Amino acid sequence: TANSHSRAFVVEVMGRHCGWLALMAGIATSADYILIPEKPASSRDWTDQMTQIVSQHRKAGKRKTIVIVAEGAITSDLKPISSKEVKDVLVERLGLDTRITTLGHVQRGGGAVAYDRLLATLQGVEAVKAVLELDPQTPSPLIAIDENKIVRKPLVEAVKITKSVAAAIEDKDFEKAM
Numbered sequence: 001t002a003n004s005h006s007r008a009f010v011v012e013v014m015g016r017h018c019g020w021l022a023l024m025a026g027i028a029t030s031a032d033y034i035l036i037p038e039k040p041a042s043s044r045d046w047t048d049q050m051t052q053i054v055s056q057h058r059k060a061g062k063r064k065t066i067v068i069v070a071e072g073a074i075t076s077d078l079k080p081i082s083s084k085e086v087k088d089v090l091v092e093r094l095g096l097d098t099r100i101t102t103l104g105h106v107q108r109g110g111g112a113v114a115y116d117r118l119l120a121t122l123q124g125v126e127a128v129k130a131v132l133e134l135d136p137q138t139p140s141p142l143i144a145i146d147e148n149k150i151v152r153k154p155l156v157e158a159v160k161i162t163k164s165v166a167a168a169i170e171d172k173d174f175e176k177a178m
Contacts, residue, residue: 008054008065008096012083013103015070017166022070031066032057035073035081037169038177042076050086051093058094065096076172119145126150 011029015022019036026034033050035041041049054065067090073081083100090098112120123143130141130152141152168177 006063006097008067008087008090008094008098010067010069010083010086010090010098010100011103012069012071012100016072017169018162019070019072022068022073026066026068029066029068031068032062033067035068035086036070037072037074038165039174040074040076040078040169041081046075046081047089047093051089054090054094054096065090065098072169074169076174078170078172122150126152 011025011031013022013025015036017037019034019038022034022036025031032054035046050067054067057065067086069081069083069086075081083102087098087100090096123145126143130143134141140155142155142158144151144153144158146153165177168174
């Protein structure tokens with residue numbers, strides 16, 4: 001629809017403290033601009049940067065514009081950036097026919113593709129191995145992917161790291177958050 005009607009779409013995805021989903025969605029859709037909490041935009045220039053990039057893409061012949069917004073997108077002074085705010089900038093500054101789509105929890109669904117099935121199998125095998133090899137004193141593991149390898153990590157450590165991202169954002173330590 002965006003391409004055939006030369007529209008802009010602002011797509012809001014889950015990601016209150018983590019922009020991974022927004023980043024992956026942006027890569028998968030060849031988005032023009034992505035807003036994530038770990039790498040906040042300057043409160044003074046995110047609108048200028050976004051409109052400049054979108055304008056360049058449009059001048060180069062791109063018929064559609066996609067901006068991905070993690071629900072936790074913020075400026076560097078921790079001011080939330082809403083999908084409506086992004087839409088308003090695209091409409092007012094560039095005159096683009098713009099729609100907002102909020103995916104919410106529907107983005108967790110969908111049919112599995114071959115990679116999903118392979119990944120589930122590999123992680124499942126590792127989970128069974130963990131159950132068979134671990135004893136009651138071993139910390140509960142999280143079966144993860146690290147540099148394209150299936151690995152075990154302590155669950156408590158994984159939760160601690162996840163929570164540290166939100167704390168780093170709150171402390172404006174965006175390098176640590178990334």
